[in-house]
Amino acid sequence: MATIVKTPSGSWKAVIRKTGWPTTAKTFRTKRDAQDWSRRTEDEMVRGVYIQRSASERMTLEAALKRYLADITPNKKLSTRKSERGKATKLVEHLGKYSLVALTPDLIANYRDTRLNSIGRRGSPISSNTVRLELALLGHLYTVAIQEWGLGLTYNPVQNIRKPSPGEGRDRRLSADEEKRLFTVLRQHSNPMLTWIARIALETGMRSSEILTLTRSQVDVKRRVVRLTDTKNNEARLVPLTIAATDTFKQALNNPVRPLDCDLIFFGEPGRDGQRGPYAYTKLWNQAKKKAGLNDFRFHDLRHEAVSRLVEAGLSDQEVAAISGHKSMQMLRRYTHLRAEDLVIKLDRI
Structure with a gap:
């Protein structure tokens, strides 16, 4: 009693x-x-x-996210760590004062709808995929809290709401004229690494993170392959190189200004610790694409273009996936956009 x-x-x-x-x-x-x-x-x-619920009643979402970013996020890839900090900021801004046990599906659904109707820093609506990823972070936090932290939560409220769809994949293609203008501007920059990085992305379909972390030992110009070990889906793969990509890598590997103690192919200036990290290309890339009149073109669109060209060249879905690293045919189709005019030409050959 x-x-x-x-x-x-x-x-x-x-x-x-x-x-x-x-x-x-x-x-x-x-x-x-x-x-x-x-x-x-x-x-x-x-x-x-x-179930002892006192811990979940005392812990706010803000405190839980702080613990998550300290305990869980550091075990993820560098790019994921940065993006999760940004997502956590938005979650704290809207829901941070609620305790974990007080966050109900209707509150989270209201957060979803509010974010979907918000305007981002660049003046455009927040994408459904952005909100979907924020909810994914919140959902995984609850999973960790239930399975590992023992906070006495009875269920994961994120599982009981409708998630925004990831949206349609971008269909931005690069025309021959646009490619010529873009690389004309890129070659005007004093540091050739900017041109090399963009050319390799267009020729191989590799992600920017995969290119920027490449070391000299990963590139075999004789066999014309690149061995990737640190990939987005954590699966190593061999990327075959076109003649243009091989020539570009030869130039990059023979870069006369590379320090003797630096193994990165695309290296930046030393940091406060004296170590060199990957080449910081983003600001220069944005300036170059605007100068070339391609304001709506993103660096990641080079990957889209490369994958689409592989399909147009006649490679099978399995062959393209082996090169690009896509784990599912569904995701590969989101990244592949064939030009209708090219399909018309093929139809005429039937």
């Missing part, structure tokens, strides 16, 4: 001492609330389904 006493502050404290269970106590505003909680909790203990 629970003990219920009135505290000096006027609230009511219920204390449950039951054999086989740790002493459990909770304070309420009214005696009736204390009695109701006591009966409900003792009943759960008798049925063997009682």
